[in-house]
Amino acid sequence: MSREIARDHALVTLRGLSTPPLRDAALDLITQMVARPALRSDSVEKIRTRLRNYHSSRIQTGHGGLNDATMGHLFAGHPYATLPAGTFDGLASITLEQLKDFHRKAYSANNVDIALVGDLSREEAETFISALVKTLPQNWAATPVPPLPTTITEPLHMTRPGSNTRVLLTQPLQVTPASARYGALLLANNILGAGIESRLAAELRSRRALTYAVGSTLVPMDAGCLWQIGWDIAPQFREASRELVADVLECFIAHGPSEAERTLALNKLAGDLLRTMTNNAFLAQGLTTHAHQGLPADHLATLLPKLAVLTVEDIRLAARDWLCVQQACFVTLGPTVYQQPLPKPSTMDA
DSSP states (O other): OOOOSSOOOOEEOOOOOSSOOOOOOOOHHHHHHSSSSOOOOOHHHHHHHHHHHHHHHEEEEEEEEHHHHHHHHHTTTTTGGTTOOOOOOHHHHHHHHHHHHHHHHHHGGGGGGOOOSSSOOHHHHHHHHHHHHHHHOOOOOOOOOOOOOOOOOOOOEEOOSSSSSEEEEEEEEEEOTTTTTHHHHHHHHHHHHTTTSHHIIIIIIIIIIOOOOEEEEHHHHHHHEEEEEEEEEOOGGGGHHHHHHHHHHHHHHHHHOOOOHHHHHOOOOOOHHHHHHHHHHHHHHHHHHHHHTOOOOHHHHHHHHHTTTOOOOHHHHHHHHHHGGGSSEEEEEEEEOOOOOOOOOOOOOO
């Protein structure tokens, strides 16, 4: 059993044996936990302490602190600016009654998506879901999240001693996985920054040896998506590396991907999807996420055919219309040093 809290949702996952007596007991346990948790005062205090320690560790962790600072800087005044685990002041002030009242609303039948994957019939699945839904509170739904901000934020550098600098570029996108052009964006992101064959890895790692790790990702959220590019760099090349990343993107927008890049990205996404579908836990989480995002029930069955018909021009246009490094939030963590131009790529004599 696992639990996860994100900015948009809470996720409870249960994995167990399919033997009916054991399975039924496990399903009863998760029903009790989600619908009628004890919420004892001594347990709440332990969790409060655990979350405070979590906050402290995030502050000390380079990548975690950088991501938190990015969200706070980019989304100032928006609910996404707050960490999923709340704030120190909030944790200190929450009462047991407030916690119980929140649970009665937030864990409502109107507010839940459920996925089951395993050796049980549809009738057995419907029986369990019906029992769980009847046990949950009724008639409450979460307030829609405000739209993502579109204003360009000032760069933020956080000084920390060390031998390298971590860079995170984050651009909010007014697009969701249910949008018609999301598939083209997914392929564009894969070509630009997914794996060592990507454009960014080829330029920053293979050709220039500036970094070992560089990549980009699309992060779906209820109010839209975040497009993020992250890399490590020598402190003196912090600003110049951002210009290089912008050049890579501008070249991609001007000329688009090659047919070979499109095919490679499609095959990589197909492999990722296959690995997801062969793992019950990943598949159940994916089904729940897709339902929450408003995707159709046949999303997994139709995703690859929809991606396969997209052309290199479709991908280029999606990148042109949505992706822009100059509009991204630029947050860095590392030493404060004099900035230098990038060294020229090494060349081999004929």
